[in-house]
Amino acid sequence: MLRDITLGQYYPADSVIHKLDPRVKLFATLIYIVSLFCFKGVAALAVATVFLFGVIKTSKVPFKFMVKGLKAIMILMIITALFNLFLTPGEPIFSFWVLKITKEGVSSAALMAIRLTYLILGTSIMTLTTTPNQLTDGLEKAMAPLAKIGIPVHAIAMMMSIALRFIPILVEETDKIMKAQMARGADFESGNLVKKVKSMIPLLVPLFVSAFRRADDLAMAMEARCYNGGSGRTKMKPLKYEKRDRGAYVLVSGYLVLILLCRTFLPWPM
Amino acid sequence: MGIIKAKQLVHEYIRRDEDGNVESTSTALDHVDLDVQPGEFIAILGHNGSGKSTLAKHINALLAPTEGSLWVDGMDVSEEENVLPVRQTAGMVFQNPDNQIIASVVEEDVGFGPENIGIPTDEIWQRVEESLKAVGMLKYRHHSPNKLSGGQKQRVAIAGVMAMQPKCIVLDEPTAMLDPNGRKEVLRAARELNEKKGVTIILITHYMEEVVDADKVIVMDQGKVVMQGTPREIFSQVGKLKEYRLDVPQVTILADLLRQSGLNIPIGVLHREELVEAILKAAQIE
Amino acid sequence: MSIVLEKINFIYSEETAYQIQALKDVNLTIEDGQFIGIIGHTGSGKSTLIQHFNGLMKATSGTIYFNGQNIYEEGYHLRDLRSKVGLVFQYPEHQLFETTILEDVAFGPKNQGLSKEEALQRATEALKSVGMPEELYNQSPFDLSGGQKRRVAIAGVLAMQPEVLILDEPTAGLDPAGRDEILDLVARMHRERGITVILVSHSMEDVAKYVQRIIVMNQGSVMYDGTPKDVFHHYKELETVGLAAPQVTYLMHELKERGLLVDTDATTVAEARASLMEALTGVHSARKDFHVC
Structure with a gap:
């Protein structure tokens, strides 16, 4: 269940997308998200589709693997689509009892579903092709100016990268704790809300105790390896723009321009 | 002077109540003397709570002595400015493989x-490659640590320490959470570093089978070196x-029992082959 | 009265690229009152197997009968099964959560629907039987040593008064003295209460000393199932799957190959010593007889 979430998991492969500078990928993801919420018309949709699938293909991450990440948000998607389907006012094409489906409802539900799917696929490409460390390196570098106004950019980046590393471990641990308590007759499913919240205590206490313990151990292990904050550190994989990164910037900017052009000149039929 | 030298080393854990008053103290290290020569393979044995892990943390300057002194490669660990050089000279591998791997x-x-x-980028790559090769993990370099077995994770941890090119590595119960295969892997890696690269190894364990090939064995009990x-x-x-x-390993106990029963078996048998020969010899003589 | 497994298969992540068959056609009968060791290296399927015994995991195919009843039948109360087949997991840290040891141990009985007094009564009994000193009952379980935590975890399951007690690597991370204490405790529990005990381990030497029957798991299948002596006969095959027979087994086989008449079935130090003394003094007297002739 929790394990199916592909968001935040790295998929090792040898592709151009993997090699891109994380700053480029952050920028591209941001642009892509913006484009999803401002596009209009079938032509723009086609451009966004071609762009997305082109990038997926180039990334060499199996499409099946990416789709797995969608399962986790399926319910959210269905609810959003249903809301759009039934609650959008307009020209009715089908009605039953108090429920009414309108033409506008159908199109906005479809559009919402597509946007959400593309959004998840787009962002998971970034996390699947970028190691958490690269990602935080990218963020650290991109946010570097903030350090001047006293924000501990390095510490924040380090915390994020460690959090990402420990998510799978803690997910697995949650599973083990749940089983250990179920073996003692714990019931995590039935009962009303109050009972359900109460039933989480036997799960959360061991989880927190273990997380604190791990944090303690990890801090010691980092100190033992001479970690002393961000000053004086060198980088194994320093961020340096290559030719392909500049190319990618141009491509992504071109993509945004194309979407905006479609929006202005070919807004048909949405 | 040896690479690690302790003189009357004392460490007390102090428990304080909420107001900061001393509630109780427990002595984890009780006047320990130690002298380790460069290139040695030392094993420290002791049950849980015998003080062996506390000693290990002093060698890495993670704990400071309450009394007495400890020198690592001539540097006094209680001097603030020596902390980082000491940690670079004496690396440390911990018990839980998951809680010491930082990257994904x-x-x-x-x-x-x-x-x-602060090693320059090019040299980092070179060191990473060499260290992973030394522990036989080079082909896993692009893997996620979460997908590795316990023994493999520990070997990555050892490589992580090796990449700092320390003169000495302290392994604090590196095999306690591993299965027999994992244990063998980790020990082989430690032994190879000792033999091929001349790194001083201090192996802390409670498995006696793991120490039979050490140069020297130290037994600790209640914070003291007792053997x-x-x-x-x-x-x-x-x-x-x-x-x-x-x-005590089965063959050693068996050899001891047989000797007590009047057979002519030498004292301190470590390996199975030795006992086989000794028994056959005893059978022939009689 | 027993647990019977018929053709149990379990597949992780079915129909994906990561599909792993963790159990393959496992047929087993766990008789009442037995003391059984389940051995296998990491990934052999032993942990998956024991989670089937109490219904925490559901087989992809196959049937499990507990006391003659199919546990996969509709309407079967899996929670009742879990209190009858008690499972203690490897790390006590995964289950300790209450503010006091006594309360923690009472968690299981409370879930069984017992009143607070009854649950505390059961907890007290369970703590007594694992040898926890009474003055610790009101302490936090988090302050205990590794061995003591393990005792409290075992008590937490014992308090539900199970008919079968399964322990997943109960000695992992303990020092030799702690390990012997826990194993002796489990053996005493088996002797005195007459409950079925299943011990999961990767240490042959530990298991050989205590159990009546060993089940060796390899790649999701039962590789051997028999008395320790039967199983250790295959010491060479065990080696190929990453398991080792006790040191003395190797010793005895080597001695036999070198022409000394010893009992290769010996699996413990005491048995080896008895056999060796007999063989050696036997050799001794045989030679004498020869000289006399």
Whole structure:
């Protein structure tokens, strides 16, 4: 269940997308998200589709693997689509009892579903092709100016990268704790809300105790390896723009321009 | 002077109540003397709570002595400015493989130490490659640590320490959470570093089978060094080892029992082959 | 009265690229009152197997009968099954959560629907039987040593008064003295209460000393199932799957190969010593007889 979430998991492969500078990928993801919420018309949709699938293909991450990440948000998607389907006012094409489906409802539900799917696929490409460390390196570098106004950019980046590393471990641990308590007759499913919240205590206490313990151990292990904050550190994989990164910037900017052009000149039929 | 030298080392854990008053103190190290020569393979044995892990943390300057002194490669660990050089000279591998791997990719984790001490990028790559090769994990360099077995994770941890090019590595119960295969892997890696690269190894464990090939064995109990000598010298005192709640290998116990029953078996048998020969010899003579 | 497994298969992540068959056609009968060791290296399927015994995991195919009843039948109360087949997991840290040891141990009985007094009564009994000193009952379980935590975890399951007690690597991370204490405790529990005990381990030497029957798991299948002596006969095959027979087994086989008449079935130090003394003094007297002739 929790394990199916592909968001935040790295998929090792040898592709151009993997090699891109994380700053480029952050920028591209941001642009892509913006484009999803401002596009209009079938032509723009086609451009966004071609762009997305082109990038997926180039990334060499199996499409099946990416789709797995969608399962986790399926319910959210269905609810959003249903809301759009039934609650959008307009020209009715089908009605039953108090429920009414309108033409506008159908199109906005479809559009919402597509946007959400593309959004998840787009962002998971970034996390699947970028190691958490690269990602935080990218963020650290991109946010570097903030350090001047006293924000501990390095510490924040380090915390994020460690959090990402420990998510799978803690997910697995949650599973083990749940089983250990179920073996003692714990019931995590039935009962009303109050009972359900109460039933989480036997799960959360061991989880927190273990997380604190791990944090303690990890801090010691980092100190033992001479970690002393961000000053004086060198980088194994320093961020340096290559030719392909500049190319990618141009491509992504071109993509945004194309979407905006479609929006202005070919807004048909949405 | 040896690479690690302790003189009357004392460490007390102090428990304080909410107002900061001393509630209780417990002595984890009780006037320990130690002298380790460069290139040695030392094993420290003792049951849980005997003080062996506390000693290990002093060697890495993670704890400071309450009394007495400890020098690592001539540097006094209680001097503030020596802390980082000491940690670079004496690396440390911990018990829980999951709680000491920082990065999400094997090679990035190995590079973490060198990054911290400011090694130039090109050299980091070179060191990472060499260290992973030395522990036989080079082909896993792009893997996620979460997908590795316990033994493999520990070998990555060892590589992470090796990449800082320490003169000495302290392994604090590196095999306690591993299965027999994992244990063998980790020990082989430690032994190879000792033999091929001349790194001083201090192996802390409670498995006696793991120490039979060490140069020197130190037994700790209640914060004190209670026995010290070659494995053969140590293993010849089966009764005493049991007193310190240690686990004596089956062949050593059997050899001891047979000798007590009047057979002519030498004292301090370590390996199975030795006992086979000794028994056959005893059978022939009689 | 027993647990019977018929053709149990379990597949992780079915129909994906990561599909792993963790159990393959496992047929087993666990008789009442037995003391059984389940051995296998990491990934052999032993942990998956024991989670089937109490219904925490559901087989992809196959049937499990507990006391003659199919546990996969509709309407079967899996929670009742879990209190009858008690499972203690490897790390006590995964289950300790209450503010006091006594309360923690009472968690299981409370879930069984017992009143607070009854649950505390059961907890007290269970703590007594694992040898926890009474003055610790009101302490936090988090302050205990590794061995003591393990005792409290075992008590937490015992308090539900199970008919079968399964322990997953109960000695992992303990020192030799702690390990012997826990194993002796489990053996005493088996002797005195007459409950079925299943011990999961990767240490042959530990298991050989205590159990009546060993089940060796390899790649999701039962590789051997028999008395320790039967199983250790295959010491060479065990080696190929990453398991080792006790040191003395190797010793005895080597001695036999070198022409000394010893009992290769010996699996413990005491048995080896008896056999060796007999063989050696036997050799001794045989030679004498020869000289006399």
